[in-house]
Amino acid sequence: MVTKENNYVPHPGTICFYGAGSMAEAMVRGLIHKQVASPGSISMLNRSNQERLVFLTQQYGVVTSNQPEQKNKLLSEASIIVLAMKPKDVKEAITSIAPYLTDKQLIVSVITGLSIATIQKLLGFQAPIARTMPNTSSSIGYGATGISFSDEVSSEQQQQVLTMFEAVGTVSVIPEEKLEILTGVSGSGPAYIYFMMEAMIAAGMEGGLSAQQARDLTVQTVLGAAVMMRETGEDPAKLRAAITSPNGTTQAALDVLREGNFTETVKAAVRRAEERSNELGQAVKEALQ
Ligand SMILES: NC(=O)C1=CN([C@@H]2O[C@H](COP(=O)(O)OP(=O)(O)OC[C@H]3O[C@@H](n4cnc5c(N)ncnc54)[C@H](O)[C@@H]3O)[C@@H](O)[C@H]2O)C=CC1
Numbered sequence: 015m016v017t018k019e020n021n022y023v024p025h026p027g028t029i030c031f032y033g034a035g036s037m038a039e040a041m042v043r044g045l046i047h048k049q050v051a052s053p054g055s056i057s058m059l060n061r062s063n064q065e066r067l068v069f070l071t072q073q074y075g076v077v078t079s080n081q082p083e084q085k086n087k088l089l090s091e092a093s094i095i096v097l098a099m100k101p102k103d104v105k106e107a108i109t110s111i112a113p114y115l116t117d118k119q120l121i122v123s124v125i126t127g128l129s130i131a132t133i134q135k136l137l138g139f140q141a142p143i144a145r146t147m148p149n150t151s152s153s154i155g156y157g158a159t160g161i162s163f164s165d166e167v168s169s170e171q172q173q174q175v176l177t178m179f180e181a182v183g184t185v186s187v188i189p190e191e192k193l194e195i196l197t198g199v200s201g202s203g204p205a206y207i208y209f210m211m212e213a214m215i216a217a218g219m220e221g222g223l224s225a226q227q228a229r230d231l232t233v234q235t236v237l238g239a240a241v242m243m244r245e246t247g248e249d250p251a252k253l254r255a256a257i258t259s260p261n262g263t264t265q266a267a268l269d270v271l272r273e274g275n276f277t278e279t280v281k282a283a284v285r286r287a288e289e290r291s292n293e294l295g296q297a298v299k300e301a302l303q
């Protein structure tokens with residue numbers, strides 16, 4: 015592996031999002047809202063969807079461009095590049111931008127399953143990499159992000175990444191091999207909760223509540239349970255026990271969930287997400303061999 019230089023000097027504090035989809039938008043919204051980065055210091059680029067770029071500029075005031083020369087300049091001058099495309103697109107995306115990047119720039123990846131080694135292989139040089147797994151709740155400051163740093167990341171760069179993600183939620187710095195299971199818990203996790211909420215709302219409506227009532231009651235219930243767990247620091251099993259009167263409604267409902275193998279099903283879902291993350295990373299790795 016080699017180190018790499020070009021004629022550009024990265025502008026301190028500038029962040030270029032390469033891939034301008036849901037996760038990039040969630041982070042940008044959080045970063046601007048929390049004033050960690052100004053809109054003018056953030057650029058967002060994608061492959062071709064100009065309408066999307068116009069929306070992002072109008073909505074957040076960030077810099078966007080679909081002109082190849084301008085795109086390359088924005089990439090070359092950013093001190094942090096956030097890779098935010100789907101795993102299936104990484105090979106084309108990373109190899110196409112590699113000529114404009116150097117090892118003076120920090121690469122932050124939010125891409126599921128893609129290892130630090132594979133990113134460095136695609137770039138063709140030993141870039142400092144922060145491999146992360148955020149979730150979409152970052153957009154409202156309630157994200158949960160896992161981060162692993164490559165050996166090349168300086169302590170100053172580590173601090174920059176921590177500042178970025180701590181501004182939009184909580185951060186766990188963990189060994190890279192644990193990022194897959196973290197993805198199963200917190201990266202994909204919000205979707206499981208939404209799925210449960212969809213079912214609670216549907217049941218409420220089927221039982222005669224209005225759509226608004228069912229929604230409001232479900233939101234407050236999930237919010238209350240999450241905040242209760244955080245504020246009290248209690249074991250969830252203990253909080254559950256406090257709601258479950260012997261022979262009462264909760265016990266009856268929990269028995270139905272047990273009959274449907276609730277615990278095993280949720281655990282299997284988390285482990286399947288972990289496995290899928292490994293598969294996605296492996297597919298990119300194999301495509302390089
Ligand atoms: N959505 C989520 O909850 C989370 C997503 N992630 C990861 O973040 C990454 C992005 O996910 P989403 O934002 O949901 O996807 P998305 O489909 O909303 O956005 C992907 C973006 O990448 C761009 N893109 C694709 N190919 C490109 C190329 N060759 N050059 C430049 N741009 C290109 C697309 O134009 C689009 O703007 C994925 O790897 C995903 O696994 C990580 C954590 C949570």
Ligand SMILES: O=C(O)[C@@H]1CCC=N1
Binds near residue numbers: 126201202
């Ligand atoms: O579904 C996915 O692949 C990504 C990873 C975590 C959340 N969404």
